[in-house]
Amino acid sequence: MDSMKPLCGLLTTTPSRKYLSYVTQEVKEIFGSALAAKVRTLGPSMTRSMHRVAEAVAADPAGCAALTVTGLAERTGTSEATVVRTARLLGYPGYRDLRLALAGLAAQQQSGRAPAITTDIAVDDPIADVVAKLAYDEQQTLADTAAGLDTAQLGAAVAATASARRIDVYGVGASGLVAQDLTQKLLRIGLIAQAHSDPHLAVTNAVQLRSGDVAIAITHSGATGDVIEPLRVAFEHGATTVAITGRPDGAVTQYADHVLTTSTARESELRPAAMSSRTSQLLVVDCLFVGVAQRTYETAAPALAASYEALAHRHRR
Structure with missing residues (x-):
């Protein structure tokens, strides 16, 4: 059995409740950046009207969460059908599910978390800032991909x-x-x-x-x-x-x-x-x-x- 320890530890450990709670919170925090990443990734697959809907929800999750499907269609100058198609392309069964997710994101954004280091690396940045910015971008990339x-x-x-x-x-x-x-x-x-x-x-x-x-x-x-x-x-x-x-x-x-x-x-x-x-x-x-x-x-x-x-x-x- 000892010969199997290298893989056992990786594959068979049961996660604790504390760990699952931590992961759940992390997944919630991932959503905002992941939504923006999805809009970037799926942009070429969207029609212009769908792209307007996607950009609207990524830019203002709180405002869009307060809108009905009709309201979001009016706000983006599109149709209700376009709003629903966009929600599905973004991975949600329908607009209601996207709206709930947006509401959760809005609440998380208002929770007082410290702003991330989101500016581009400049030629004259101190090396400590380069490290911080690269670390943030790497984390963001992993979160978006996951x-x-x-x-x-x-x-x-x-x-x-x-x-x-x-x-x-x-x-x-x-x-x-x-x-x-x-x-x-x-x-x-x-x-x-x-x-x-x-x-x-x-x-x-x-x-x-x-x-x-x-x-x-x-x-x-x-x-x-x-x-x-x-x-x-x-x-x-x-x-x-x-x-x-x-x-x-x-x-x-x-x-x-x-x-x-x-x-x-x-x-x-x-x-x-x-x-x-x-x-x-x-x-x-x-x-x-x-x-x-x-x-x-x-x-x-x-x-x-x-x-x-x-x-x-x-x-x-």
């Missing part, structure tokens, strides 16, 4: 990956580093996984995939050709395909059976998208990995313990 992640899609991707004969992961640049991170984790729990950042090798490997295999493409923009092409090949050869992307309407999703959406904090000259996209991608691949480890626990735990043991001598003096 709140916006479709757990049904994640669960389906976990199930396919856990039972896969072979797993190929595609990514270039910063996304390529995330692909390597995921594959080394999967290898340590006994799965056959490869990361590909060379587009030619990615395609030639994708040709070999079949039903029962999984291909995962990681691209923040959703438009990286060197990642889309091998995913397309894998898709056409019958593999189950997964896209991890910041653009759920991006070109990569047309070849994806399952789409896992990431969010990013604001970009600036000194904080390019690759920084925050990497943070959100790492969260998603960690969620995917832990889900797979749960499903394959009987084999994953001893495999992980064996990998720890194999490396232990390198840390001995």
